Amino acid sequence: MGEVSVVENKKVILKNYVDGIPTETDMEVKLGETIELKAPKGSSCFLVKNLYLSCDPYMRGRMRDFHGSYLPPFVPGQRIEGFGLARVIDSDDTNYKPGDIVSGIIGWEEYSLLRSSDNLQLRNIQLDDDIPLSYHLGLLGMAGFTAYAGFNEICCPKKGDSVFVSAACGAVGQLVGQLAKLHGCYVVGSAGSKQKVEILKNELGYDEAFNYKEEADLDTALKRYFPEGIDIYFDNVGGSMLDAALLNMKVRGRIALCGMVSLQSLSTSSQGIKNLYSAIYKRLRLEGFLQSDYLHIFPQFLENVKRYYKEGKIVYIEDISEGLDLAPAALVGLFSGKNIGKQVVRVAKE
Amino acid sequence: MGEVSVVENKKVILKNYVDGIPTETDMEVKLGETIELKAPKGSSCFLVKNLYLSCDPYMRGRMRDFHGSYLPPFVPGQRIEGFGLARVIDSDDTNYKPGDIVSGIIGWEEYSLLRSSDNLQLRNIQLDDDIPLSYHLGLLGMAGFTAYAGFNEICCPKKGDSVFVSAACGAVGQLVGQLAKLHGCYVVGSAGSKQKVEILKNELGYDEAFNYKEEADLDTALKRYFPEGIDIYFDNVGGSMLDAALLNMKVRGRIALCGMVSLQSLSTSSQGIKNLYSAIYKRLRLEGFLQSDYLHIFPQFLENVKRYYKEGKIVYIEDISEGLDLAPAALVGLFSGKNIGKQVVRVAKE
Numbered sequence: 001m002g003e004v005s006v007v008e009n010k011k012v013i014l015k016n017y018v019d020g021i022p023t024e025t026d027m028e029v030k031l032g033e034t035i036e037l038k039a040p041k042g043s044s045c046f047l048v049k050n051l052y053l054s055c056d057p058y059m060r061g062r063m064r065d066f067h068g069s070y071l072p073p074f075v076p077g078q079r080i081e082g083f084g085l086a087r088v089i090d091s092d093d094t095n096y097k098p099g100d101i102v103s104g105i106i107g108w109e110e111y112s113l114l115r116s117s118d119n120l121q122l123r124n125i126q127l128d129d130d131i132p133l134s135y136h137l138g139l140l141g142m143a144g145f146t147a148y149a150g151f152n153e154i155c156c157p158k159k160g161d162s163v164f165v166s167a168a169c170g171a172v173g174q175l176v177g178q179l180a181k182l183h184g185c186y187v188v189g190s191a192g193s194k195q196k197v198e199i200l201k202n203e204l205g206y207d208e209a210f211n212y213k214e215e216a217d218l219d220t221a222l223k224r225y226f227p228e229g230i231d232i233y234f235d236n237v238g239g240s241m242l243d244a245a246l247l248n249m250k251v252r253g254r255i256a257l258c259g260m261v262s263l264q265s266l267s268t269s270s271q272g273i274k275n276l277y278s279a280i281y282k283r284l285r286l287e288g289f290l291q292s293d294y295l296h297i298f299p300q301f302l303e304n305v306k307r308y309y310k311e312g313k314i315v316y317i318e319d320i321s322e323g324l325d326l327a328p329a330a331l332v333g334l335f336s337g338k339n340i341g342k343q344v345v346r347v348a349k350e
Numbered sequence: 351m352g353e354v355s356v357v358e359n360k361k362v363i364l365k366n367y368v369d370g371i372p373t374e375t376d377m378e379v380k381l382g383e384t385i386e387l388k389a390p391k392g393s394s395c396f397l398v399k400n401l402y403l404s405c406d407p408y409m410r411g412r413m414r415d416f417h418g419s420y421l422p423p424f425v426p427g428q429r430i431e432g433f434g435l436a437r438v439i440d441s442d443d444t445n446y447k448p449g450d451i452v453s454g455i456i457g458w459e460e461y462s463l464l465r466s467s468d469n470l471q472l473r474n475i476q477l478d479d480d481i482p483l484s485y486h487l488g489l490l491g492m493a494g495f496t497a498y499a500g501f502n503e504i505c506c507p508k509k510g511d512s513v514f515v516s517a518a519c520g521a522v523g524q525l526v527g528q529l530a531k532l533h534g535c536y537v538v539g540s541a542g543s544k545q546k547v548e549i550l551k552n553e554l555g556y557d558e559a560f561n562y563k564e565e566a567d568l569d570t571a572l573k574r575y576f577p578e579g580i581d582i583y584f585d586n587v588g589g590s591m592l593d594a595a596l597l598n599m600k601v602r603g604r605i606a607l608c609g610m611v612s613l614q615s616l617s618t619s620s621q622g623i624k625n626l627y628s629a630i631y632k633r634l635r636l637e638g639f640l641q642s643d644y645l646h647i648f649p650q651f652l653e654n655v656k657r658y659y660k661e662g663k664i665v666y667i668e669d670i671s672e673g674l675d676l677a678p679a680a681l682v683g684l685f686s687g688k689n690i691g692k693q694v695v696r697v698a699k700e
Binding site: 069070238242243257258259271272273274275276277278279280281282283284285286287288289290293 | 607
């Protein structure tokens with residue numbers, strides 16, 4: 001390398017640990033720090049320019065002062081991190097060369113210095129003219145893989161099964177429903193706005209969809225769409241929707257526990273799940289999972305889902321916020337359902 | 351048959367549907383009705399003298415005015431029924447001959463007229479001098495089979511696993527713990543009295559046991575006995591014990607949902623299960639089951655458990671009430687934990 005340039009490195013930092021639902025003011029977009037655009041010799045690091053950040057519900061867990069989860073909390077005063085896509089600028093790691101596009105856990109900042117030994121789930125991305133780069137955070141990234149692994153490995157789908165998906169228009173849910181349709185299932189989704197319900201029915205191929213905010217009683221809503229019961233519930237929300245689903249499962253139904261957006265925000269004085277007793281006489285199986293346990297099928301996932309997409313059998317909807325300044329709002333928006341489809345932040349043009 | 355005798359047939363009837371926990375006054379021991387000790391020609395029925403009745407927690411479900419379960423409710427004003435053992439007196443069914451001992455669903459009365467087409471789960475009992483007849487309601491009956499099927503088919507036990515059993519001294523729990531020990535597991539049980547805790551440790555071979563009523567905090571209690579977490583929780587109670595166990599499961603732990611004595615009695619305003627979110631990041635599997643789904647392994651169960659018993663590898667503890675007059679108290683006692691071991695009512699000498 002010749003002359004090394006030093007540039008400002010804008011960051012999103014966590015101000016304090018968060019109880020309950022995060023707000024924009026829990027984060028700060030911080031200017032003034034600089035970074036050398038260089039990977040130091042002997043460091044085994046590589047320096048990337050960040051292109052896209054993924055906004056994911058699990059990140060709320062890292063904003064709490066809770067150390068018992070599978071990921072450690074963020075550190076107040078320091079930049080937060082999450083899945084993203086970046087272009088390698090300089091490298092002291094022979095696996096990553098300048099110009100490569102990588103996905104993995106990167107900082108919420110303009111440039112990051114990464115080291116592959118830090119368990120960042122780094123992966124070189126094979127560019128494909130037919131597929132938008134940002135899809136590697138959604139359809140072909142953690143969200144899509146969560147849908148694929150959870151539906152195929154946990155739900156045991158069979159042709160003709162009745163499938164219910166909550167948060168069905170979200171980053172994970174939209175693919176679950178489409179995979180279920182490809183399996184020959186009857187699929188109903190719930191979402192939190194009229195616009196999302198229309199997208200589910202008109203763009204994502206769901207057989208039916210409903211706005212849970214307009215339902216006085218979720219049990220009644222599910223009985224309307226599943227008069228004979230539910231074989232598979234892909235649960236992205238927990239809480240009262242899970243409780244209503246438990247009442248409407250068929251004998252030997254399967255529930256994939258993927259996320260509990262509603263539950264995680266509840267205080268300890270809140271209600272819990274009351275209908276778990278249904279699992280006994282209906283012989284239900286409830287199973288939690290993490291996509292990271294299924295990485296052995298990631299190549300099969302990429303191959304299949306890329307093919308489905310290129311053949312026009314599936315679509316994917318993204319909600320892209322432009323620029324790091326909008327990143328806190330984008331992340332916070334997940335918890336009020338502001339986003340439509342997979343929420344991504346574009347940090348820089350490719 | 352020659353002369354037919356007509357005798358009085360004492361019965362236990364349900365007076366009214368029950369909300370919450372049943373009491374003795376919800377039932378009545380009724381005298382005055384008579385029965386002919388004869389199976390009418392052409393009826394395909396057979397008449398039995400009832401010997402033993404099984405008191406089981408699931409019977410509470412049949413005392414409620416709730417028609418959505420896998421068994422219909424009892425009918426107020428009529429005699430209740432449950433698993434029992436009886437001797438055939440007269441028969442119009444060639445499968446059942448006078449003198450045979452049968453198990454199945456019989457009336458809570460001195461004599462019952464049964465028909466095998468009524469789905470009474472009838473079975474001829476092979477008498478065995480080394481095994482008390484009443485064990486065919488517990489160790490070798492539905493309770494024992496529930497333990498066997500649930501532990502082997504749902505819990506996936508491996509040598510060295512850490513196993514927790516609630517209601518561990520009960521009809522099901524006492525066998526679960528002993529089976530777990532035979533699998534080479536570390537086994538801890540909870541029960542509701544000091545006496546039961548002593549029995550668990552000194553007679554049933556549990557490695558450790560505790561009285562949940564003496565614990566200020568169940569989470570703390572479980573952390574004491576499982577500092578590295580629980581692989582298998584065989585849940586006989588639901589409620590706050592299930593909630594505490596969820597916090598203490600190891601990654602990929604398994605929870606067999608067998609009964610929820612505590613939950614079933616809760617009103618709709620009560621607390622639910624709050625820690626189900628643990629199932630996601632710990633990838634837990636919770637599965638409900640009914641022994642009746644596993645009848646294909648009943649012969650294997652009988653053979654194995656009889657052999658374990660004869661070899662002195664397992665024991666079984668019964669609590670026998672003498673006479674139909676004490677049957678309501680015996681049934682009600684289940685819900686306060688009065689019984690020690692499998693609760694049985696002896697209606698008549700063999």
